[in-house]
Amino acid sequence: SQHNDAFLPTSDGSLHTATNNSGGIQGGISNGEPIVLRVAFKPTATIRKEQQTINASGEATTLAAKGRHDPCVLPRAVPMVEAMVALVLADHALRQRGQCG
DSSP, X not given: OTTOOOEEEOTTSXXXXXXXXXXXXXXXXXXXXXXXXXXXXXXXXXXXSXXXXXXXXXXXXXXXXOSOOOOOSHHHHHHHHHHHHHHXXXXXXXXXXXXXX
Protein backbone atom coordinates (compact mmCIF):
# COMPACT_ATOMS: atom_id res chain seq x y z
CA SER A 1 0.00 0.00 0.00
CA GLN A 2 1.19 3.54 -0.64
CA HIS A 3 0.48 4.39 3.01
CA ASN A 4 2.68 1.60 4.38
CA ASP A 5 5.74 3.08 6.09
CA ALA A 6 8.37 0.42 6.65
CA PHE A 7 10.86 1.03 9.47
CA LEU A 8 14.50 1.05 8.38
CA PRO A 9 17.70 1.22 10.46
CA THR A 10 19.99 4.22 10.11
CA SER A 11 23.78 4.29 10.25
CA ASP A 12 23.68 5.43 13.91
CA GLY A 13 21.48 2.48 14.91
CA SER A 14 18.21 4.39 15.26
CA LEU A 15 15.07 3.69 13.23
CA HIS A 16 13.10 5.82 10.81
CA THR A 17 10.37 5.22 8.26
CA ALA A 18 11.22 4.97 4.59
CA THR A 19 8.72 7.58 3.37
CA ASN A 20 6.61 9.09 6.22
CA ASN A 21 3.52 8.61 4.03
CA SER A 22 1.49 8.10 7.19
CA GLY A 23 2.27 11.63 8.36
CA GLY A 24 4.15 10.54 11.46
CA ILE A 25 1.25 8.64 13.02
CA GLN A 26 0.59 4.93 12.64
CA GLY A 27 -2.33 3.28 14.37
CA GLY A 28 -2.96 6.42 16.41
CA ILE A 29 0.59 6.44 17.80
CA SER A 30 3.42 8.79 16.82
CA ASN A 31 6.17 6.84 15.08
CA GLY A 32 8.88 9.43 15.79
CA GLU A 33 8.75 11.05 12.37
CA PRO A 34 7.53 14.63 11.89
CA ILE A 35 3.74 14.88 12.18
CA VAL A 36 2.32 16.07 8.86
CA LEU A 37 -1.33 17.00 8.32
CA ARG A 38 -3.56 18.64 5.74
CA VAL A 39 -6.12 21.33 6.44
CA ALA A 40 -9.01 22.66 4.38
CA PHE A 41 -11.21 25.68 4.96
CA LYS A 42 -14.60 26.29 3.41
CA PRO A 43 -14.82 29.48 1.35
CA THR A 44 -16.46 32.52 2.88
CA ALA A 45 -20.21 32.62 2.35
CA THR A 46 -20.43 36.21 1.10
CA ILE A 47 -18.01 38.17 -1.04
CA ARG A 48 -18.24 41.78 -2.23
CA LYS A 49 -17.43 40.96 -5.86
CA GLU A 50 -20.41 40.87 -8.24
CA GLN A 51 -21.03 37.44 -9.72
CA GLN A 52 -22.79 36.28 -12.86
CA THR A 53 -25.67 33.86 -12.31
CA ILE A 54 -29.18 33.07 -13.52
CA ASN A 55 -32.55 33.85 -11.96
CA ALA A 56 -35.49 31.47 -11.41
CA SER A 57 -36.57 31.99 -15.04
CA GLY A 58 -33.16 30.97 -16.36
CA GLU A 59 -32.20 34.50 -17.45
CA ALA A 60 -28.68 35.81 -16.94
CA THR A 61 -28.37 38.28 -14.08
CA THR A 62 -25.78 39.73 -11.74
CA LEU A 63 -25.69 38.89 -8.04
CA ALA A 64 -24.41 41.67 -5.81
CA ALA A 65 -24.30 40.93 -2.09
CA LYS A 66 -25.24 43.68 0.34
CA GLY A 67 -24.76 43.94 4.07
CA ARG A 68 -22.30 42.04 6.21
CA HIS A 69 -19.34 40.51 4.42
CA ASP A 70 -17.24 37.74 5.88
CA PRO A 71 -13.55 38.61 6.14
CA CYS A 72 -10.78 36.48 4.72
CA VAL A 73 -9.80 33.76 7.18
CA LEU A 74 -6.28 33.46 5.75
CA PRO A 75 -4.46 35.75 8.24
CA ARG A 76 -5.93 33.71 11.11
CA ALA A 77 -5.47 30.28 9.50
CA VAL A 78 -2.04 29.40 10.92
CA PRO A 79 -2.83 30.29 14.57
CA MET A 80 -6.18 28.50 14.29
CA VAL A 81 -4.59 25.30 12.98
CA GLU A 82 -1.74 25.45 15.51
CA ALA A 83 -4.26 25.86 18.34
CA MET A 84 -6.39 22.94 17.14
CA VAL A 85 -3.36 20.65 16.75
CA ALA A 86 -2.17 21.61 20.26
CA LEU A 87 -5.66 20.95 21.63
CA VAL A 88 -5.91 17.52 19.99
CA LEU A 89 -2.40 16.51 21.13
CA ALA A 90 -3.14 17.66 24.70
CA ASP A 91 -6.45 15.77 24.64
CA HIS A 92 -4.72 12.57 23.60
CA ALA A 93 -1.97 13.05 26.20
CA LEU A 94 -4.62 13.40 28.91
CA ARG A 95 -6.45 10.32 27.61
CA GLN A 96 -3.22 8.33 27.75
CA ARG A 97 -2.51 9.54 31.27
CA GLY A 98 -6.05 8.71 32.37
CA GLN A 99 -5.89 5.20 30.94
CA CYS A 100 -2.35 4.23 31.85
CA GLY A 101 -1.46 6.52 34.75
